[in-house]
Amino acid sequence: HQSVKALRHVWRFDDLFSSTVMMEFDKNSDLKLDDQELKEVADTVHASLAEFNYFQLVTVDGKDEAMNPPPQLMANFDNDQLIILFESEPKAPTRLAGKIDIGVYDPTFYTAIDFTEDANLQVAGLPSTCTSKVVRPNPDEAIAANQKTLTDAFFNDPTGTDMSKIFATKLELNCRPEG
Secondary structure, eight states: OOEEOOEEEEEEOOHHHHHHHHHHHOTTOSSSOOHHHHHHHHHHHHHHHGGGGGGEEEEETTEEOOBOOOSOEEEEEETTEEEEEEEEOBSSOEESOEEEEEEEOOTTSOSOOOOSSGGGSOOSSOOTTEEEEEEOOOHHHHHHHTHHHHHHHHHHOTTOTTGGGGGOOEEEEEEOOOO
16 A cells, blocks of 8 residues: 655755854854754754654644654755755554645744745655645635634634644645555
8 A cells, every 4th residue: 555654854944044043053153064063953953843743744634643753853054044854754654545634834833934836845656546736725714714713722822832734835635545
């Protein structure tokens, strides 16, 4: 059976955040991060994102699928831009059947995550029994459709934890049974 093997992430950060990281982690003040400094960046990001499931959301037919934490993150700087790379695997085999949504979002709304091009969300080796499309929720429609839930969340959970997923850009896979 075909299944989701892993999610591979390549995150490119904007100039402001990248320069902040440079200033914070450049211990020898040479305006570049050596291997040890990059490892410290990666370790810090790895530890910081653990409680937020590394900003990844996978659902199958509307039910959350648990993902293993990535064993490691890699950090790099390219043209003064921080790049974080990592890969995580589903905790249990996730068959390519039904509707599978894959998204990346910050449940606290602190970090804006944007996919500038639909091609930045892609699947390698997608079988012919599946289709894929990028879904970009309309914020006004998302608010209208979730008004009651958003109001309750505001009063019961003012941090907004997990409500930002309704605004997250997702890759939607629709897979029919093989055969």
